[in-house]
Amino acid sequence: MKLNYKMIWHFFGLLFLFNGGFMLIAALVSFICKDGVSVDMALSGLMVLLLGVVTMVATKNHTKELSKKDGYIVVALGWLIMSLSGTLPYLITESIPRFTDAFFETMSGYTTTGASILNDIEAVPKGVLFWRSLTHWIGGMGIIVLAVAILPLLGIGGMQLFAAEAPGPDSDKLHPRITDTAKRLWLIYVGYTAAETLLLNLAGMSFFDAINHSMSTLSTGGFSTKNGSLAHWNGQPLIQYIVIVFMFLAGTNFVLSYYMFKGNFTRIVKDEEFKLYAKFILVFTVIAASVVYYVADIDASSINYPMSWGPGESALRHGLFQVLAIVTTTGFVSADFTMWSPFLVVFFFGLMFLGGSAGSTAGGIKVVRHLVLIKNGFLEFKRALHPNAIIPVRYNNKAIDGNIVFNILGFFILYMLSFIIGALVFSMFNIDYESAIGLSASSLGNVGPALGDFGPVNNYSALPDLAKWWSAFLMLIGRLELFTVLVLLTPFFWKKV
């Protein structure tokens, strides 16, 4: 099958247009906030727009057919193209003068990781900060289409499972109904963002901070406009509770949100992944909150903990907040768990591998994969006793095809392998072992805060340049469910037979 390069480039041109348009919005915000960089912002936006127009005109005579292979390229390189063009506002305004740093920050934005190299966030012009949050938000939008409509078609890591509305994986062409489904889910995404902005604003956050944090929450990113992240509002529990609610929603399959708005609650209550996701959050919160309340040495951390609603509530809130921040891979910081107790360090490190629900904007392995693997592992015992029996794994009362279980097993193993190789590479830069495994798990899972020297109160600016590129690479493959990017590196992809 011949790759349809014209169509692919045409698609990239569309992405440029898209990106440039968003940059102009950021320029407008910059103009309103009078931060003095609006001309630079507008310039970068126009440059990207022009690039888009040129690309699209040059590839006007394309055939409108995308094969599966084209789909892999569009998804993997699309993210890269967005990240490359997205560095312009940082570079032109000189908020982040070095290309490596700017690329890292943009990749961290589009992959909704939320790891930053900015040492003093509050000193950065507001228009640039808005652009930074916007990269999260755009990335989140991309992920929704990817998870709901594209990955199921490509048949990656068992993603067919929750593709409730996507057609079966038998078709070789990308389906036009993708736009329908995606539009509905985007509407919910936009609606949630607006709702959170309004609520945060009402709860006492400035409008600018509210909209930035909303975009960051819904995309499960984690960029904040404050140096202290959400810990800045430790004295205002209401604000943190609002963020908690929306982190939970952002980590839930957006298709379920759609059912919620249609009033179909039985569908939500019966969804096995949602049930397990909710149970995970509940159990882990109880553990974290109890440890924080009874064991943790709160004074050991540099973060301020005003317990305005009492110590019990404070422990519960920080437990819940941090569990959600890590499980949904948002990576907001309300507390520094690495300083509280050694148990919590290992505990939260483990949670980095959980991931939110499939079909959400969260990264990581995803609850549904854990669910299938746990069920399959449990059924292996039964299979051992009945070697001739046919015992399928069931998900939402439907038997799962054995191939999908294999896909998921393959995904899990590849994920773990990527984590180990990732940590090994980091340790080659003389990074200590705790920081290295933290960086690897956090980058791969698109979480944000890592461990050790790169924990919740630190950032990634101290990383050597090459390590930054490596971290950005891990973010990209983690975000695109490993296979999408890694398949481009296999000989099978490029062979003609």
Place this chain on the structure above:
Amino acid sequence: MKIIIAGAGEVGFHLAKLLSYESQEITLIDCDKENLTYASTHLDIRVIKGDATSIATLKEARINTSDLFIGVTSSETINITASVLAKQLGAKQTIARISNSEFITEQAELGFTKFGIDELISPEFLASSEIQLLLEQYAFNDSYEFEDGALTMLSLKLSRNAAFVGKTVKEAAEVFPELHFVPIAIQRYGTQYTIIPRGNTPFLEGDKVIFMTSKGGDEELITLSGKSVGDIKNIMILGGGNIGSKTAKDLCDTKFDVKLIEEDRKVAVDLAETLPNVLVINGDGRNSELLEEENIREMDAFIAVTKSSETNIMSCLMAKSCGVKKTMALVENMDYFKLSHSIGIDSLINKKLLAANSIFRYIRKGDVVAMTKLSNMNAELLEFIVHSKSKICNKYIKDVDFPASAIIGGVIRNGEGIIALGDFKIQSGDRVVVCSLLKTISKVETLFN
């Protein structure tokens, strides 16, 4: 009554045989000449060679004057089409044999009567219900319910420790007065003919005895028959066809743990997907190692319903030798069916016989409310409604001139089953269940008309 039967297979032939005893006017249609020759030389019926869906053939069978058209070919679609055509061409009533049991469970929604089919019969559906009924009364080999269980026919093989072995019917009745059951037919071990018991008939070890019981009688019978009672919980089903899958589904919906063995891997995978509570095993049921591995010794019941009668019989024997309490085999071959008594399998199921009986019961709606042929015996059970003009009305049973080869099993009065003995007076409106040898059925019928 003029009846046209399409399909001279085993169901059609058996049905024609049952009906020809009644001296009905029967026409049999089939495409296969050999089947027809066999039928016409063995039975007193008219045969027509042709396609049941051909208008010319139906007209040749004088469909416009017929009372009943029965489509029992092996093809569901032919039966449905032929029944619809027959109705349009003037048949008063139509019955179609189907294999898709969905048509029966969704009957209310589909409304088959609207386009001309009065009754649907699914042998698979009947077989599956029969299996479930037999499991509920697993101590017995056969059972048949009248009026939703007011009276129940049960058949039992006497073991040595049964309390009444060696006694005559009269002696047994003296030892156990106030009982809720009465013997109505006996088949001696190793013989093929049926005895209608009288007071001086003795019970012998190995006899297959048919009892008529009223409510509560089945438990008394179990205690007296010396059968150890234990609940049936674990069931192994061999064969995942229509009957197997339907039985498995119904059984695990109630209270049983079900294991199903299917040889075809694709079928097994499909079954595993649709039946979440059934443990589906992919393998050959004739493989004794597989059965051992799947713990056949711990099973309470073994039901073999594959397509092959031989496989079913052999695997049931294997299961029996492993100590399975209740074994059932689906047997298509009528010759095997007659041997069931000596084979040692607890119950044999023949779906064609079930279908024929079910259709026969439909035809005899009238004075005869229900009837069944006792499996592999020459006797039939009939249920009559007594009219004020019936010869038998307002008489004591001992005063009625009842043929020696027939016996009154019980009476249902106002929905309650009564074991009727000599000093019972029959009234108008009673439903009387009679067991009769084939030769005296017509004699018995005159008593009730």
